[in-house]
Amino acid sequence: MGVIKILMDTVLVRCLFLYAVHPLLEALLVGQLPQWAVVGVERRAHMDRVSALLNDWAMQMDLSELERRRWLAAGQVHDLLRDSEPSELRETLPSKLVKLPGPILHGPAVAERLRREGVDDGELLIAVAQHSLGDVRFGRLGRALYAADFLEPGRAFLPEWRAELRERMPDDFDAVVAEVTEARIRNLTESGSKVSPQTLDFWNMMAREAA
Numbered sequence: 025m026g027v028i029k030i031l032m033d034t035v036l037v038r039c040l041f042l043y044a045v046h047p048l049l050e051a052l053l054v055g056q057l058p059q060w061a062v063v064g065v066e067r068r069a070h071m072d073r074v075s076a077l078l079n080d081w082a083m084q085m086d087l088s089e090l091e092r093r094r095w096l097a098a099g100q101v102h103d104l105l106r107d108s109e110p111s112e113l114r115e116t117l118p119s120k121l122v123k124l125p126g127p128i129l130h131g132p133a134v135a136e137r138l139r140r141e142g143v144d145d146g147e148l149l150i151a152v153a154q155h156s157l158g159d160v161r162f163g164r165l166g167r168a169l170y171a172a173d174f175l176e177p178g179r180a181f182l183p184e185w186r187a188e189l190r191e192r193m194p195d196d197f198d199a200v201v202a203e204v205t206e207a208r209i210r211n212l213t214e215s216g217s218k219v220s221p222q223t224l225d226f227w228n229m230m231a232r233e234a235a
């Protein structure tokens with residue numbers, strides 16, 4: 025009996041190790057936000073919807089349990105500082121990042137915070153840091169988060185078009201991410217805003233891949 029229990033405990037510990045992400049992210053997956061989070065009710069609902077979408081895609085893509093949990097966690101963590109004052113975020117960021125415009129500071133600020141808390145998942149950190157602009161370094165997770173943030177069903181604009189893009193995911197993954205990027209660039213140019221060179225680089229890379 026004792027030997028069986030030891031074996032079962034060992035298997036359980038190994039399973040938890042295989043499936044677990046960083047404890048801070050695991051806590052998020054059961055609804056526990058870190059103390060440093062600054063998110064209102066609406067923002068939290070948005071993160072839940074982004075996370076649910078990423079979870080759906082991960083399941084449809086038959087990703088491993090660990091990978092699915094990373095995708096869920098990315099959705100739950102990406103906007104944790106979105107409702108902070110930009111001036112407060114700037115105080116926490118390294119000097120090379122403080123000049124970023126206010127609305128896109130929160131991604132790098134969350135990634136910086138996660139890094140300090142011991143999260144060393146490079147792909148997830150880039151996905152979170154750059155989810156507002158896109159990034160040529162994105163892996164599959166970064167691309168998925170970038171698309172899910174735009175396509176989640178709670179956003180009010182162009183609901184039918186966005187529903188159609190959601191419908192095409194994840195089978196038409198890269199084409200949908202490219203369309204999302206194009207739409208985000210178009211939104212910026214039509215409103216007279218500047219497009220970050222980083223977003224254009226991301227767009228150009230996807231266009232090259234599709235050629």
Ligand SMILES: [Fe+2]
Pocket residue numbers: 102103106130131155156
């Ligand atoms: Fe965001």
Ligand SMILES: [Fe+2]
Pocket residue numbers: 070074102103173
């Ligand atoms: Fe978001």
